[in-house]
Amino acid sequence: MDSVQDDSEKIADDAVFPISGASESRTVNPYLHPRANRKLELKQVEVAYLFQKARRRTIGFSVGADGLVVRAPQWVSMAEVDSALQIKGDWILRKLASSQDRELRQQQNALQWADQALIPYLGQSIRLVLDPTHSGAAQLRPLDEALDVVVAELRLGLPKLADIGQVRDAVQAWLMRQARDNFTECLDRFAQPLGVRWTKLTLTTAGTRWGSARSDGAIRLNWRLIHFRQPIIDYVVAHELSHLRVMDHSPRFWDTVRLVVPDYADMRKALREDSGPRWD
Template sequence: MKGRRPPVSPAAAGSAQLELPLLAPPADPVAATSPTDADAPNPTAPLGPDQRRLTLGERTLVYHLKRSSRRTIGFVVDDRGLSITAPRWVTLAEIEHAIVEKQKWIFAKLAEWRTQAARRVLPPMRWQDGADLPFLGKPVTLRLESPIGALMFDADTRRLHLGLPPSATEQQIKDRVQGWLQTQARRLFGERLDLYAERLGVRHSAYALSSAATRWGSCTADGKIRLNWRLVHFPLSLIDYVVAHELAHLREMNHSPRFWDTVESIFPEFREARDQLQSHPPEYLPVF
């Protein structure tokens, strides 16, 4: 059976807060499982409450099953693995029959996601002198010493001088770097919000940084905007896209064609930036 995305209900379209998820909404509703383990799990590993296991020849497929009021069986493969959403009246035997019919596509998509993840994943971050981390899309090198004896960033050499002693611990280095990044994010995001708000002719009532694990930004009906500080790792174009996205919600509290027209009116390159952002899930950022 071929899954189709169900229409958005009026209640969802008029919600009090809209969020920009860390990963783009897939074509069908999603539940979670790991793509690296999805087609070759430990046969004795316990399953989660919504997980099921199906043997297909020499392969064992683990997936999450969600029941809903939709009229078709939907398949989604993303960085979290395989998820299936099925009507409440469809039997498990019918679901498994649909899996068998679609298994070639499923395994191909799982392999594709693993390949993409391997290309994007960063090596483990080592919090030490000489380490690099991304800032505005380019690497910045950490240096413990500082020519002024305090925290400073040299834009010409792209070195962040921390002003810490050689004996500094990883936690001290991490805390100093995170504080600097959040300070830069707060300043830069505020400037971009002011710039694009003026272009659109809107005003937000409040703005704050967030450390949300599931979204890059959010906007409430009363004009409060929150932006994930981890965006500061990305090029300015991606930050501008999220800023334009959230400000557009002050005009259109939905994701209708009119909403996307509003985004495009102040940020014409939004499609390219949106695609790039969708390929940057949080697990590929330095771990703080």
């Protein structure tokens, strides 16, 4: 029988993590992949998964936001695939249960677009204030005495009962401006000690990728990182800049990241466990 490979680490090492809002306004059941073409019972649990033939030497498994994906070499029989699935059954069911729990948390963390709603910003909560008397750009006002986890108010020049789309667009525009300023400062701060030069920053809304880097120095970062605390943002920026020195995820790459973010493993784990608020 062909050897079996868990593909999840390869995906995680490439900074491909579930991001809230990547599958907005739809219900996800990880036990039923939306493009499933095969079904199998694992430990008395029916799992519908996406099966693909691929140019590879092993049977590979990965569990993402949509569910289970199985890839196998062209010459492997379905009996061998089914056997491999049964062998990995406990691992697959744990991953699917974890994915389902994450989806439920995301639904509970769906952002609200109304006066007095809370928005996560740099790991803390800010309150939206719709103020029709406010003129000019959105303005962040720190609170003199922060109550609970609310540290500031974001004042928007909109009616109290403004359309959801208006509020969402205004908040997104403000967050993207903050993201560009924040990420640019981070890139400049880490580039020198890493001995690299970045050439361009592009903000993205990629569904599963927080960032990417090209050998020409172009960096792409998901603007929704601005929801997270600064050390996590620092890790992602350092991760992408480190690719300008080492384009793979070898031990030398992680040693490079460690030069500027010594606790990168903790930040990486935190990012994998928290996909951020849901943008519905």
